[in-house]
Amino acid sequence: MSxxxxxxxxxxxxxxxxxxxxxxxxxxxxxxxVDASSPVPTADRLIDATGRVVIPGGVDAHCHIAxxxxxxxxxxxxxxxxxxxxxxxxxxxMDFGIPxxxxxxxxxxxxxxxxxxxxxxxxxxxxSSVITWDETVPDQLNALADxxxxxxxxYATNRGTTMADGDxxxxxxxxxxxxxxxxxxxxxxxxxxxxxxxxxxxxxEVHARDLHFTRPILAEEASVREVLAMAEYAGAAVYxxxxxxxxxxxxxxxxxxxxxxxxxETCPHYVALSDEVYSGPRPEFFACCPPMRDKxxxxxxxxxxxxxxxxxxxxxxxxxxLAQKRSHIEDLRLMPHGLPGVExxxxxxxxxxxxxxLSGLESFVSAFATFPARIxxxxxxxxxxxxxxxxxxxxxxxxxxxxxxxxxxxxxDFSPFERMNLRGWPHVVISGGTVVFQEGQFIDPxxxxxxxxxxxxxxxxxxxxxxxxxxxx
Numbered sequence: 077m078s079x080x081x082x083x084x085x086x087x088x089x090x091x092x093x094x095x096x097x098x099x100x101x102x103x104x105x106x107x108x109x110v111d112a113s114s115p116v117p118t119a120d121r122l123i124d125a126t127g128r129v130v131i132p133g134g135v136d137a138h139c140h141i142a143x144x145x146x147x148x149x150x151x152x153x154x155x156x157x158x159x160x161x162x163x164x165x166x167x168x169x170m171d172f173g174i175p176x177x178x179x180x181x182x183x184x185x186x187x188x189x190x191x192x193x194x195x196x197x198x199x200x201x202x203x204s205s206v207i208t209w210d211e212t213v214p215d216q217l218n219a220l221a222d223x224x225x226x227x228x229x230x231y232a233t234n235r236g237t238t239m240a241d242g243d244x245x246x247x248x249x250x251x252x253x254x255x256x257x258x259x260x261x262x263x264x265x266x267x268x269x270x271x272x273x274x275x276x277x278x279x280x281e282v283h284a285r286d287l288h289f290t291r292p293i294l295a296e297e298a299s300v301r302e303v304l305a306m307a308e309y310a311g312a313a314v315y316x317x318x319x320x321x322x323x324x325x326x327x328x329x330x331x332x333x334x335x336x337x338x339x340x341e342t343c344p345h346y347v348a349l350s351d352e353v354y355s356g357p358r359p360e361f362f363a364c365c366p367p368m369r370d371k372x373x374x375x376x377x378x379x380x381x382x383x384x385x386x387x388x389x390x391x392x393x394x395x396x397x398l399a400q401k402r403s404h405i406e407d408l409r410l411m412p413h414g415l416p417g418v419e420x421x422x423x424x425x426x427x428x429x430x431x432x433x434l435s436g437l438e439s440f441v442s443a444f445a446t447f448p449a450r451i452x453x454x455x456x457x458x459x460x461x462x463x464x465x466x467x468x469x470x471x472x473x474x475x476x477x478x479x480x481x482x483x484x485x486x487x488x489d490f491s492p493f494e495r496m497n498l499r500g501w502p503h504v505v506i507s508g509g510t511v512v513f514q515e516g517q518f519i520d521p522x523x524x525x526x527x528x529x530x531x532x533x534x535x536x537x538x539x540x541x542x543x544x545x546x547x548x549x
Contacts (some may be wrong), residue, residue: 078104078509083468084116086125087434090132090459091442099130101466104509108462123511125470128503129434131441132458133167133467137339137448138260138261138317138390139418141169142192144176146237148412152395152487154195157418158525160485162512164419167198168449168457168466168528170395172229174205174238182206183216186225194322196525198507199465201454203260206227209244213471217251221226224529226257226453229317232299233266235363245303249310256532258313258452263299263324264291264366273409284359288351288367293321296366300324304331304338313533316452318392320346320366322376329385337537339387340380344424345415345492347378347389353492360401361492364392365413382429382436382445387451389425389443391417395488416488420479424493426471426500436474450539453530466509469502477501485518 083099088109096112100119110117131165141157143150152160161169173186180188186428193200202225217228230245231238240248245261252259273290281289288413300316304327307314319325319342331338345364349502350371353362362368369377380386394414403412417424422444449458456465470477479493512521530536 078466079121079266080119081121081123082117082119083123083125083130085112086128086130087111087445088130088460089346089437089441091438091446093104094437096278099460099468100423101509104466106460106462106464109460112392123504125192127439129260129471129473131469132293132445132460133469133507134165134422134444135168135448135454135457136161136391136418136421137170137388137452139169139171139393140414141171143174148396148400150395151397154192155197156487157393158197159518159520160419162198162505162507163485163518165422165469165505166418167507168454169198169418170201170203170452172203172205175207178208181216183219184371186220188316189217190527191264193525193527195523197521197523198525200525201528201530203227203229206244206248207238207240213249217255221255221257226530226532227260228252229255229260231262232303233262233264234268235266239266246306246310250313251454253310253312256534258315258533260315260317261303263296263303263316265295267300268295268298282408284363284408284411285354287363287408288354288409291365293323296321297323297327307338308336315339318366320369322373322380325380325385341388341392342377342381342386343392344421347374347381347428348424349492351490360405361490363401363408363411363413364415371434373417378428384439386443388448390448391421393418394446395486396465397488398490403452415492416486419484419486420491420493422502423498423500427498448538453533453536454528455531466506468506470504471500472503473499475499475501
């Protein structure tokens with residue numbers, strides 16, 4: 077049950093500015109933000125936020141929960157992943173209804189995920205996914221939109237499992253423009269990747285340590301160019317997931333400058349880790365697609381994030397365990413790719429975006445909470461303002477803490493950030509007006525998470541509280 081409480085004397089930070097203020101939470105909503113020079117309002121409970129940074133609860137627009145892909149099943153559940161999200165300062169997650177195989181339709185995959193939301197500890201929204209086009213897809217997309225699922229994911233690679241071919245992509249883009257939705261795209265050029273991987277296999281270089289050689293930056297940038305042309309042709313809005321290349325980001329920035337509704341996402345691991353991890357003793361800890369890039373590329377990508385050229389940062393949470401990773405460590409074509417990260421998204425991103433003098437806070441909040449909420453049509457999320465949901469995180473900016481997997485809540489036995497000493501860990505997390513995390517302790521609220529319906533894309537991006545690149549003045 078939500079509490080009536082006041083967060084007093086904190087530095088309240090939104091994407092468009094900051095102020096010292098008291099934040100009043102009533103009945104699961106933010107009712108007032110009062111300048112700190114005013115008396116502290118009365119409430120049932122007072123949280124003293126002196127010396128703390130107060131930000132909106134995070135919105136992670138890219139999570140894979142209880143996901144079956146080919147022979148691989150992630151080790152988490154909605155209960156586990158949403159609890160871990162809350163412990164990490166994320167109060168809303170977005171999962172994917174991806175068909176497990178050719179016998180499952182996009183609508184069936186999404187409905188299966190909808191049946192799991194009843195376990196959720198935080199609010200949840202869904203993306204759908206199309207792998208193969210047939211004459212039923214337009215009606216399925218209509219039905220999904222009626223259920224509040226107005227985004228769809230397309231994979232330009234992963235031949236034989238989740239990949240959509242070019243014909244399917246163009247048709248889906250047309251349909252998403254028609255229903256006023258948003259298309260997520262995993263952009264890596266499949267033909268380049270397949271050929272490159274085969275060439276490395278011929279010389280015995282397909283161990284996990286060789287992953288970054290088999291998926292070159294060129295494959296990512298070539299795919300982004302191709303999808304941008306398709307999107308412009310179809311008049312569709314596109315969100316590129318997990319961009320690891322500054323060149324790919326720059327292609328999106330150029331499209332935005334031409335007025336196109338195109339957006340970039342990156343992940344914490346791409347701005348915190350370089351491809352040096354693959355030459356270490358545990359390359360399986362870092363097996364994801366795209367792979368980590370060389371150090372210069374990583375640092376340049378980090379600059380793109382801190383400058384605001386990248387719109388959102390998401391975890392791409394995929395919770396496999398080491399047994400699954402290591403079962404095919406000698407052949408990267410067979411091992412599951414993806415990293416657990418929903419709980420560590422906040423401290424890793426904060427540590428690489430916010431300076432010791434707290435410059436960069438607004439850009440961090442934009443990428444962590446505000447833009448993912450607005451781009452994905454989740455009204456009431458991503459800002460500390462009257463009428464918004466009472467999702468609030470308090471951070472002690474002076475506190476450092478090392479990552480140790482045994483202290484995390486995710487359903488796996490490793491973290492790619494193991495032993496990193498990070499700032500930005502949540503001190504207090506409030507979700508829907510209820511304190512769910514305080515001073516290192518998760519307080520399980522039970523299965524109270526709601527399914528959130530997405531607003532139409534053009535409506536969401538026109539909300540007056542947000543200015544997005546690629547939108548007309």
